[in-house]
Amino acid sequence: MKKTLIIAATAAFMMTGLAATEALAGGFNVKRCKACHAVSKKKVGPSWKDVAAAYGDEATLAGVFKSGFAVSDRKIAASEAKWKKKAGMMTGQYKKLIKGHEDEAAKALFDAVARGKI
Numbered sequence: 001m002k003k004t005l006i007i008a009a010t011a012a013f014m015m016t017g018l019a020a021t022e023a024l025a026g027g028f029n030v031k032r033c034k035a036c037h038a039v040s041k042k043k044v045g046p047s048w049k050d051v052a053a054a055y056g057d058e059a060t061l062a063g064v065f066k067s068g069f070a071v072s073d074r075k076i077a078a079s080e081a082k083w084k085k086k087a088g089m090m091t092g093q094y095k096k097l098i099k100g101h102e103d104e105a106a107k108a109l110f111d112a113v114a115r116g117k118i
């Protein structure tokens with residue numbers, strides 16, 4: 001009984017928290033990417049300006065996400081050894097956060113670049 005209440009309260013709290021994050025688009029939350037990415041500075045991963053420039057448009061990026069995001073298909077990791085070494089880190093994030101939300105993720109990335117912040 002008590003447990004159910006705690007679970008319900010936790011769920012309610014989490015939902016409020018999520019509703020408050022403006023960038024939540026249909027199950028995809030771009031804010032989770034901020035731990036490793038910024039719009040115009042390299043952090044753990046490349047800047048999203050660089051990513052947007054490498055892919056050119058949303059559809060191309062969404063296409064690479066949909067085809068499984070193989071390292072050899074990644075425009076940045078495939079051409080820069082420094083990022084290739086860290087590709088495993090992004091593969092984990094891809095499986096956890098992007099798979100099943102490919103179009104939303106690509107749109108969120110290009111929107112963040114246009115807006116100037118993630």
Ligand code: HEC
Nearest residue numbers: 033035036044045074075076077083086087089090093097
């Ligand atoms: C734990 C750190 C981490 C998180 C969190 C993270 N990334 Fe990355 N990301 C990286 C690293 C490191 C690279 C460079 C290696 C690579 O490109 O695979 C990268 C590269 C990328 C690339 C370029 C791929 C290429 O090589 O062309 C895209 C697109 C990308 N991330 C999108 C995202 C999105 C969208 C999110 C949030 C859902 C996200 N990342 C969350 C670490 C992270």
